[in-house]
Amino acid sequence: MTVATAPARPLRIGPIDLDVPVVLAPMAGITNTAFRRLCREYGAGLYVSEMITSRALVERNESTMRLIRHHESETPRSIQLYGVDPATIADAVRIIVAEDHADHIDLNFGCPVPKVTRRGGGAALPWKNRLFADIVTQAVKAAGDIPLTVKMRKGIDHDHLTFIEAGRAAEDAGAAAVALHARTAGEYYSGHADWNAIGELKQAVTSIPVLGNGDIWSADDAVRMMEQTDCDGVVVGRGCLGRPWLFGDLAAAFGAESTPVDATLGFVADAFRRHAELLVEFFDDEDHGCRDVRKHVAWYFKGYPVGGDIRTGLAMASSLQHIDDLLGQLDRDAPYPGADAEGQRGRAGRPKRTALPDKWLESREIGESTSEMMRGAETENSGG
Structure with missing residues (x-):
């Protein structure tokens, strides 16, 4: 395999310096300690835990407390939190900080899974712009010196895009970086990611790093994304499934020391x-x-x-x-079989209408009844 190379571009997220601008995307049931350690053995970057539900963490659910553990070899340590209630998310952040569970915290506003969006969570939540800003603001304050970042999608669908507004709100709230999966919730994982949207976000958010996510199946794709969008780093998800050594290819592509792989x-x-x-x-x-x-x-x-x-x-x-x-x-x-081993892997599916709470799109505000309904979004255990 030949890999295109780009000039060395280290990435700084708050106080964290990364030799290569590469982040492992949180994936439910995948990015546990075992997979993170394996990816780290091949390459460099920031390796994020699978999604942790904030209420489950606050209530110290046994499986959740297991998921937030890191092996001693993992540094920097990164945890992604999901939730819909500003106070609960802030409490979860405070636990992580006080008990020294992580060096970096990410907030999930990108999940398109129906059981999450139908209660107003994940990719549905930034539509409620004040709630989104409140969550990020309180989480940043609770995090203190720990850098807190935001991962999101373009919006609910093409008629309800939120990524520019949400990116600026996260920047204003003190987030250390924002990452954009360049699809809407309705697109799920289908079709092609809209890398132009990543470039638009980079132009709109200027004081913190902007990371791009979507359709990075190879190191060449990562180099092309950064050249095309001028983003500050890449977030790799499905492309590393069954290929943890992709992080070695990425390290080499961005000028870091890495052993070439002969994938026999x-x-x-x-x-x-x-x-x-x-x-x-x-x-x-x-x-x-x-x-x-x-x-x-x-x-x-x-x-x-x-x-x-x-x-x-x-x-x-x-x-x-x-x-x-x-x-x-x-x-x-x-x-190595070449093209037969390349390309898309993992779930794709077809575009679908996003499952949303009743009358969700009628207002950008949260009413009392909607707020009560959303609390059920945090009853699921982590990792799902």
């Missing part, structure tokens, strides 16, 4: 095995860890000559020894 089938098999091993350690349960890595099988071996029997076996493995036995049957010298 043997190399990929070793990465998959390492991922399973780290998951076993994270869950402290071999069966649980081996079951969790099953979702990654298709992503890792996309385009490679791996027979159906082996794929099925890996998707049913319940022990590291079983995984080793199956991987031992592969042709480790099989070369």
Whole structure:
């Protein structure tokens, strides 16, 4: 694989200096400690936890408290929070700061999942502009010296765009950076990200870094996004599924020291095995860890000559020894398959009408009944 290179462009988010302008996007059920550690072994950047529900954190839900833990090798440590109530989010931020759980906090205003948006959370929330500004303002104050950033989408749909207004509001509230997934909630993960919107946001928000997210499947894509939009960094999500070494490619593309990857089938098999091993350690349960890595099988071996029997076996493995036995049957010298292994991975789907609370779009303000309804948005456990 050949990778385009760009001049070194370090990224500063508050007091955090990153050698390369690269952030791992939070992904539910994916970006746990195991995956973050694996990505970090290949490259550099900021690696964000999967989404943490603020109320669950405040109430010290057992699974949530597990998700906010970081391995001693992780630095800087980053946690993404989700919520709809300014006071609850601020309380969650204060817990993170007081108990030294993270060096960076991100707020989620980009989730398009119906169970989140139908209660006014995620990508639906910036439509209520005063509520959005209040959440960011209170969270920034609670964070103190810990940099707090915002991740969002373009808006609910093309008739209800919010990203410019929200970006400026976050800047005014003291956010350390803003990141834009250049799709609307209605587009979900379909079609192509609108990189022009990232450029528009960069022109509108001038005092803090603007990061771009969407359709970065390779290091070349990251370089092109920054050249096209003049954004300050990139946020990588689905492009690293089954390819944690993408962060090595990204480091090399932005001028950092990185070992070139020869992604033979043997190399990929070793990465998959390492991922399973780290998951076993994270869950402290071999069966649980081996079951969790099953979702990654298709992503890792996309385009490679791996027979159906082996794929099925890996998707049913319940022990590291079983995984080793199956991987031992592969042709480790099989070369990187090129285009067959490239391109989109993970969920895409089709555009869909965003699930919203009743009469949500009729006003930019929050009424008492709407406020009561929104509290249910924080009843879900973290990571979903």
